[in-house]
Amino acid sequence: MKKAWSFARDISLYAIKGGPFFYAWMLFLFFFILVGLYTSYRQFSEGLILTGATDQIPLEMFFANFVFTAHVAAAAVLVVAPGYFYHRKDIKELAVIGEIIAMVFVATGITFILYHMGRPDRLFHMIPGIGFLNFPNSMLVYDTIVLNVYLLLNLTGVVYILYNKYVGTFDSKHLARWFTPIVYLAIAWGPLIHIVTAFVLASNARMVPWATAVLPFGFLSMAGASGPALIILIFLLTRKYSKLQINDSIIDLLTTIIAWSLGILMLVFAAEIFSVLYSSTEHAASLKYTMFGHNGLNKYVPWFWGDIGTLIGCFIALLFPGVRRSYNFWLPIVCLLVFFGVLVEKPMVLVFPAFSPSPLGEYTEYHTTLIEFLNVLFIWAVAFLWLTLIIKGAIGILTGEVRYRKSPPRKAVQH
Amino acid sequence: MSEENNTNPEESADLDNSRRDFLRYVCTSSAAALVVASESSAAAVVEEANSADAEVTVAEFFQGHFVLMSDEEKKQAIARLEKRYSAQYGKKTTVSDVAAPDGVLFGYALDMSKCIGCRRCVHACAEENNQSRGESAIQWIQVMKIPKGNISFSAEELEKGYPEKSRFGDYGVQVGGNAYHPAGLTTEGAQSYYQDEAVPDKDFFYMPVQCQQCEKPPCVKACPVRATFRDHAGVVLIDYNWCIGCRMCQLACPYHARRFNWGEPNLPAEEMNPKTHYFGNRPRMKGVMEKCTFCVQRTREGRNPACLEACPVGARKFGNLLDPESDVRKVLATKRVFRFKEEFGTYPKFFYYIG
Numbered sequence: 003m004k005k006a007w008s009f010a011r012d013i014s015l016y017a018i019k020g021g022p023f024f025y026a027w028m029l030f031l032f033f034f035i036l037v038g039l040y041t042s043y044r045q046f047s048e049g050l051i052l053t054g055a056t057d058q059i060p061l062e063m064f065f066a067n068f069v070f071t072a073h074v075a076a077a078a079v080l081v082v083a084p085g086y087f088y089h090r091k092d093i094k095e096l097a098v099i100g101e102i103i104a105m106v107f108v109a110t111g112i113t114f115i116l117y118h119m120g121r122p123d124r125l126f127h128m129i130p131g132i133g134f135l136n137f138p139n140s141m142l143v144y145d146t147i148v149l150n151v152y153l154l155l156n157l158t159g160v161v162y163i164l165y166n167k168y169v170g171t172f173d174s175k176h177l178a179r180w181f182t183p184i185v186y187l188a189i190a191w192g193p194l195i196h197i198v199t200a201f202v203l204a205s206n207a208r209m210v211p212w213a214t215a216v217l218p219f220g221f222l223s224m225a226g227a228s229g230p231a232l233i234i235l236i237f238l239l240t241r242k243y244s245k246l247q248i249n250d251s252i253i254d255l256l257t258t259i260i261a262w263s264l265g266i267l268m269l270v271f272a273a274e275i276f277s278v279l280y281s282s283t284e285h286a287a288s289l290k291y292t293m294f295g296h297n298g299l300n301k302y303v304p305w306f307w308g309d310i311g312t313l314i315g316c317f318i319a320l321l322f323p324g325v326r327r328s329y330n331f332w333l334p335i336v337c338l339l340v341f342f343g344v345l346v347e348k349p350m351v352l353v354f355p356a357f358s359p360s361p362l363g364e365y366t367e368y369h370t371t372l373i374e375f376l377n378v379l380f381i382w383a384v385a386f387l388w389l390t391l392i393i394k395g396a397i398g399i400l401t402g403e404v405r406y407r408k409s410p411p412r413k414a415v416q417h
Numbered sequence: 418m419s420e421e422n423n424t425n426p427e428e429s430a431d432l433d434n435s436r437r438d439f440l441r442y443v444c445t446s447s448a449a450a451l452v453v454a455s456e457s458s459a460a461a462v463v464e465e466a467n468s469a470d471a472e473v474t475v476a477e478f479f480q481g482h483f484v485l486m487s488d489e490e491k492k493q494a495i496a497r498l499e500k501r502y503s504a505q506y507g508k509k510t511t512v513s514d515v516a517a518p519d520g521v522l523f524g525y526a527l528d529m530s531k532c533i534g535c536r537r538c539v540h541a542c543a544e545e546n547n548q549s550r551g552e553s554a555i556q557w558i559q560v561m562k563i564p565k566g567n568i569s570f571s572a573e574e575l576e577k578g579y580p581e582k583s584r585f586g587d588y589g590v591q592v593g594g595n596a597y598h599p600a601g602l603t604t605e606g607a608q609s610y611y612q613d614e615a616v617p618d619k620d621f622f623y624m625p626v627q628c629q630q631c632e633k634p635p636c637v638k639a640c641p642v643r644a645t646f647r648d649h650a651g652v653v654l655i656d657y658n659w660c661i662g663c664r665m666c667q668l669a670c671p672y673h674a675r676r677f678n679w680g681e682p683n684l685p686a687e688e689m690n691p692k693t694h695y696f697g698n699r700p701r702m703k704g705v706m707e708k709c710t711f712c713v714q715r716t717r718e719g720r721n722p723a724c725l726e727a728c729p730v731g732a733r734k735f736g737n738l739l740d741p742e743s744d745v746r747k748v749l750a751t752k753r754v755f756r757f758k759e760e761f762g763t764y765p766k767f768f769y770y771i772g
């Protein structure tokens with residue numbers, strides 16, 4: 003107990019100390035958190051009427067961002083898997099960072115869903131026993147289950163690894179009996195949450211643009227692009243600002259994953275666009291609206307082309323070794339573009355235009371409200387706050403700067 | 418609930434209930450809000466009404482799914498609601514929980530050749546069913562104004578196909594100049610927000626759409642908590658107190674039949690219809706889904722839906738699909754009937770026909 007207490011204390015104390023760059027970042031996040039507290043209060047007291055959602059477009063920015071968090075959460079296994087499946091030692095050391103990212107992003111996704119709910123106060127209706135779950139029919143039920151289990155799996159993994167490293171009992175060759183299955187389960191669970199999230203969308207026959215078999219493949223390839231993009235950025239920052247060593251070979255592996263995920267994504271887009279547009283039946287209406295507009299409503303047209311252009315550009319850029327090796331300039335730029343390219347795709351290409359035409363032939367543009375936007379920023383600010391602090395604490399433990407007073411001195415840090 | 422009260426029933430009922438509820442929800446601070454007035458008279462209800470009564474009680478907040486409640490719990494839930502609504506709207510409100518009749522499957526038929534697009538059904542529905550008014554107005558019926566094919570084709574378009582005229586003499590591989598002009602029953606080109614001085618417009622026909630009461634309702638399948646369900650007379654209903662507002666049902670419905678209370682509904686007290694049903698027209702709250710119920714509060718008592726009564730041209734027929742003598746069955750037997758968007762495989766019990 004005493005150990006657990008000092009674990010929590012030491013890791014928090016380490017996490018909140020940093021250089022000016024770190025404090026500036028915290029201040030930046032806190033600004034949006036403060037504003038967001040007020041706008042969240044407004045939304046929870048007055049209802050979703052403060053967002054841009056309507057009966058024509060019932061999903062708001064929150065839901066779109068939720069899909070994106072599922073991308074990144076699922077992709078975090080890409081840092082965990084190589085270590086455990088291919089026994090790459092250097093990356094196995096970093097597996098815990100992947101698990102932290104998965105944990106924080108799943109929690110963020112669940113928060114987005116909370117903001118999406120019309121009656122968040124009644125969520126207890128979904129607790130089995132007290133409430134009622136429409137199992138096995140409702141896809142949202144599956145999603146709730148897989149997301150929460152994924153959160154738990156990663157939470158267990160993170161706490162187990164960090165705590166044991168902290169007290170000095172961690173030995174990657176002799177993990178606890180129960181722990182190895184949990185790691186493998188968590189690795190399998192990553193793609194699972196993503197496939198289920200795709201099915202939540204694809205299960206609606208009337209949402210013609212989503213009711214396609216390529217949706218999970220599109221999602222997985224976008225996950226494979228956006229997740230590692232974020233992870234590379236985190237790794238580059240980490241090795242610049244901390245003592246933790248991260249080999250170039252790990253970055254290169256992740257870059258390769260991004261490049262080929264983008265490649266597969268191009269194929270998925272091409273397959274979808276071809277099979278919809280060649281015959282151009284009434285099912286093409288929504289895609290045509292996104293690509294070319296409809297009777298003067300063309301809000302999504304620049305977003306669509308801009309986004310596709312960005313992703314194709316990033317794919318081509320990553321084919322050049324010069325870009326892949328430019329760890330301090332080109333690579334971070336490409337990673338940022340991929341991250342935001344996939345993020346922006348969610349509301350502006352995947353979600354909002356999919357509602358036009360409606361079943362009764364209406365075309366609608368979505369108008370995000372300021373409150374909704376600030377709430378989205380609030381949730382992201384909280385997410386990045388946690389992400390920064392937890393990863394920072396973890397770095398302290400991985401480098402051996404934070405450890406239990408009485409634990410035996412660590413052998414050389416492996417990498 | 419009142420079997421133990423022999424003296425001064427009103428007061429002791431209140432006391433008794435407040436004690437019981439208090440024990441059940443010890444965690445709450447305000448015991449007064451928990452008092453359930455069960456069998457008070459109409460006048461008493463309105464007189465006693467104060468602002469506290471108009472609030473949602475803790476007991477209401479924690480109530481279970483209405484269908485799964487015991488008879489006793491149902492009675493209490495109804496009493497709570499009647500008290501709250503009566504206080505809120507300043508008039509004696511009844512909330513019925515009459516069950517669906519046995520051996521009945523409700524169905525509806527609408528004559529497309531008669532409908533003149535006057536939207537009287539839309540407004541009668543809103544009044545009967547206590548829909549939100551004004552800025553946040555909700556309407557369960559949407560009337561589409563669809564262009565007749567007679568204005569779709571023109572000689573000027575003859576030369577406008579693409580690609581340009583070929584050696585085969587046609588205008589392009591696939592696209593003739595008169596493509597992209599909808600004709601006939603299609604939602605392409607349909608207008609739902611027409612503001613015409615006079616109806617019908619001779620170049621258009623009209624198609625009202627409301628919940629089609631699907632026999633295989635995708636909305637029910639999608640609801641994570643079964644707040645929406647199909648009753649044994651085939652009507653899809655919503656427990657407004659159980660709905661968590663996730664809007665999965667709205668995503669699933671191929672008829673755009675569901676409406677969400679994005680904010681607190683705006684229902685002026687003087688326009689409120691106090692004769693309500695738990696699953697039907699009782700006032701809704703912020704953040705829950707609603708839609709056409711075939712007027713459960715009427716049809717479960719053998720009356721016709723309000724939209725049918727309001728229709729000035731008799732385009733609407735309602736009845737029991739299991740009874741060969743009912744109006745709907747006669748329509749099904751003698752007219753050319755179709756289901757809207759039958760390709761979605763939802764098997765609606767709402768039929769359209771050309772009279």
Ligand code: SF4
Pocket residue numbers: 627628629630631634635636637653669670671672673674675708763
């Ligand atoms: S029309 Fe829509 S709301 Fe009505 S039963 Fe069918 S799917 Fe459900």
Ligand code: SF4
Pocket residue numbers: 639640641642643644645655659660661662663664665666667705706
């Ligand atoms: S909005 Fe309500 S009725 Fe619709 S699926 Fe969600 S909980 Fe069920």
